[in-house]
Amino acid sequence: MSASLTTLDTWWQDSLSALPAQSYQNGQSYFDSEPPFTALIDTASIHPLHQLGLISIEGPDASRFLQGQLTADIEALSIGDSILAAHCDPKGRMHANFYLYCAANNHYLLQLPISVVDTALAALNKYAVFSKATLTDISAQYAAFGLANVNTDTNNTDILASLTINTIGSVQWIKRTAINSFLNSLETEDVQWCGSAAWEYRLISAGISFVQAQTVGEFIPQMFNLDYLGGISFTKGCYTGQEIIARMKYRGKVKRRCYPFITTAANNTLVIGDECLNAEGQLIGTVVSVASDIKNISARSYGMVAIKVAAAEESSLSIKGETAITITALPYAVDSDDE
Secondary structure, eight states, X not given: OOSOOTTSOHHHHHHHHTSSSEEEETTEEEETTOOOGGGOTTOOEEEEOTTEEEEEEESTXXXXXXXXXXXXXXXXXXXXXXXXXXXXXXXXXXXXXXXXXXXXXXXXXXXXXXXXXXXXXXXXXXXXXXXXXXEEEOTTTEEEEEEESOOOOTTOTTEEXXXXXXXXXXXXXXXXXXXXXXXXXXXXXXXXXXXXXXXXXXXXXXXXXXXXXXXXXXXXXXXGTTXXXXXXXXXXXXXXXXXXXXXXXXXXXXXXXXXXXXXXXXXXXXXXXXXXXXXXXXXXXXXXXXXXXXXSTTOOEEEEEEEEGGGTTOSSEEETTTEEEEEOOOSSOOOTTOO
């Protein structure tokens, strides 16, 4: 590889170096041969996802425990299915949001950014002490690969789980010890290798964001549009933070929501947690995800910003007063009554 891999663990460094030529910049990977992001829509692609972590939750009380903690309806989840969900503090602020996968009866997997695995574990374990449920970080035992427009053999015994990701595709978690056989099983003749940045762009295009280390405890689930993405049940009953989240639906209005944005900033310096300002220099939002398209000659960056709903249609928005951004449309309709 042509750039430093100091933030990747040794396994990812060795595995990525065995794949086609690529680079690693600002925490994201790029394959030399991959196209600009905007050419990805119908492209069959495989993405090594070193930015993801995995938590296993199992035990006789695992289902009951998660039903009382997460925003999604665990009891409605069938084995082999996945759904967006969040874990919140009593004030309804998210410790983390993630894809929840049902591996078996009373066995679940949480797929989330690796930067918040420790935070999510600590928050959940505060309540798990009262249940027969064991939480384990298994990120170092398995590796994630995102697949878009690619058909694969999900019966491969080396695959722990295959999570359906909205309309994007799937994320397959494989045993790290089986990486060679997994790669050999892929039919890559008509498939493009793409980096983690391109996968982030696919998520942004789908209107999906995740809490990162910089944004833990700042947002309620509706601010990440989980109510429009199937990540909140308003009929399942009580869970931690439920009172605040329900009140926002039935008695209040969501004042901030996540919207995608685009910028032609060439310096590639946008980071999660950056402040979004209006023309008067007032703080109106926070950057929650970024994907910089270094393959595009226009050096475009894409992202999601949690912004005041009333300001989403304003012009002259910027990041830190330095980088102009343009809010673009979500792929799903958001209630216009929010403000």
